[in-house]
Amino acid sequence: MIIQPLRSVVFRAKFTVLFLMVLVLAIPADAGTLPEPSNPQERIGAHLFGDEHAHLLKDSVFDKISPLVLAAMPRGKAYIDYKAPSKCVPERLRNVLNRVSAKYGPITVNSTVRSRSRNRSVGGRDQSYHLNCQAVDFRVHGGASGLVNFLSSTKDVGGLKRYPAGYYHIDTGPRRSW
Numbered sequence: 001m002i003i004q005p006l007r008s009v010v011f012r013a014k015f016t017v018l019f020l021m022v023l024v025l026a027i028p029a030d031a032g033t034l035p036e037p038s039n040p041q042e043r044i045g046a047h048l049f050g051d052e053h054a055h056l057l058k059d060s061v062f063d064k065i066s067p068l069v070l071a072a073m074p075r076g077k078a079y080i081d082y083k084a085p086s087k088c089v090p091e092r093l094r095n096v097l098n099r100v101s102a103k104y105g106p107i108t109v110n111s112t113v114r115s116r117s118r119n120r121s122v123g124g125r126d127q128s129y130h131l132n133c134q135a136v137d138f139r140v141h142g143g144a145s146g147l148v149n150f151l152s153s154t155k156d157v158g159g160l161k162r163y164p165a166g167y168y169h170i171d172t173g174p175r176r177s178w
Helices: 003-026 040-044 051-056 067-072 091-104 116-121 147-152
Strands: 080-082 107-111 135-140 159-162 167-171
Touching: 080 091, 091 107, 091 135, 091 147, 091 167, 147 159, 147 167
Parallel strands: 080 107
Antiparallel strands: 107 135, 135 167, 159 167
16 A cells, blocks of 8 residues: 555656756756846946956857856866967966866956057056066856965966956966955
C-alpha cells in the first residue's frame, strides 16, 4: 500500500522537473526584463563616470551575448575583445589579461595607447603609461568578485585602479593604486 503512493509522488516530481526544464528552455533569457538601452553609457550606469572616462564606454561583441551564455562559457580559455590597438601591449600585460579572462570570463580592452592630445582630451595624466602603450583599461563581462585581489597579487601589474562602474586600469609602472 505504501509503494503505490510513493510511485505517484516520484512520478509527479519527475514530471515537475521535466516541465520546469522545458519551461526554462522555452523562455528567452531576457524575457520579463526591460530591453537594454543601445547607448552603452546608459546600459552600465555612466553616471558613475566622469566625462574623462567616457572613452571606456565602447560596445563589445560580449555586450550582445546573453548573461546566461556568458556565465556558461568554459573557463580556462581567454576571450578578449580589443577595442584599442593591441600590437604594442607589453607581453606581461597581455599575459595578465589572458589569465584574467581565463579565470573571470570574457573581457573587453577599451584603452591601450594614446596620443598626447587624446590623453589630454580624456583627462589622462601628463605622465600616463598609456602614452607609451604600457597601460590597459578593460572590463570583465562576468563575475569579477576577487579580481582586485587577484590583480594586486600579480607581480606583472604595477599600477592598479578600479573605476566605480567596474572598469580596471593596469600598467607596467611601479606598484601603486589611486
